[in-house]
Amino acid sequence: MNKRLYCVSAALALAATSCFAAGSSWDGTWKMNVAKSKLTGDTFTIEAKGNMMHYTNGVVAFDFACDGKTYAVIADRSWTCTGSPAAGYDFVATAGDKVLAKFHRTFSADGKTMTSHGTEMRADGTSPQFTDVYKRQSGTSGLVGKWMNVKSQGAADTMVIETKADWIKLYSPEFKVTIEGKMDGSQLPVTGAEIPTGLTQSFKAEGANKLHYVEMYNGKVLSEGTQTLSADGKTLVEEEWAPGKMSEKTTAVYERQ
DSSP states (O other): OOOTTOSSOSOOOOOOOTTOOTTOTTOEEEEEOGGGOBOOOOEEEEEEETTEEEEESSSOEEEEOSSSOEEEEETTEEEEEEEETTTEEEEEEEETTEEEEEEEEEEOTTSSEEEEEEEEOOTTSOOOEEEEEEEESSOSSSSOEEEEEEEEEOOOOEEEEEEETTEEEEEETTTTEEEEEEOSSOOEEEEETTOOTTEEEEEEESSTTEEEEEEEETTEEEEEEEEEEOTTSSEEEEEEEOTTOGGGOEEEEEEEO
16 A cells, blocks of 8 residues: 555555464564565556546545645545646645645656656655656656556654454554454454544455455455565565556565564
8 A cells, every 4th residue: 555646544564463472473563674565567548538637546536626726535635736837747645634645647758657746744744755666658748547556765664463362453554554363354443543434454364474464445445465474574575456456456565573
């Protein structure tokens, strides 16, 4: 969930299995190693729609215009856009009246590359910067076209895992997000000050060291993925993809702290 849409929530990294024992090697604090991770390859498309534009990444779809007005994305998430192809576009992503991110998108001279540089406002009060570079897959100029993320630079996030028998609690210190409940494949509520009601996640074991998870919003699948614990218990590898887009999966490597 380390995507720059900021439409649902911050990234959640969740790991556990139904056969966990108390004090298992999955428990502890884990921090992403950005250098070892591959957070690129996902795509989105922006189409012209009269005086508006239509965004879709295959999961979330909404209309917007770069006119300074606020446009709904999903749940309580909104986008505001201003600017032009020549000057670049300024975006503000919000959850209600809370700003989640601000970023500026510019284009290369040949229009084949778009760079997005911005600041992320995390729930813990930190404001790390990020830069994403996208390569045009279709279209000729401006925002309209299909884009693939080919470079992603940002701050690492952390997860704290506790397990006991068939129960798990996961906490994200940076985003102050918690998920807690049984690891039986049922959808569990994701809670936090900036989390919309209706966001849930399930866990299901695929062996003693691998978990499959599904994230949903009001019953609609947003993403799914797996987390795998290394044999030495020092690394967690999360692979995540949007429904039907497994070829665009991202990989986040977390190391035990």
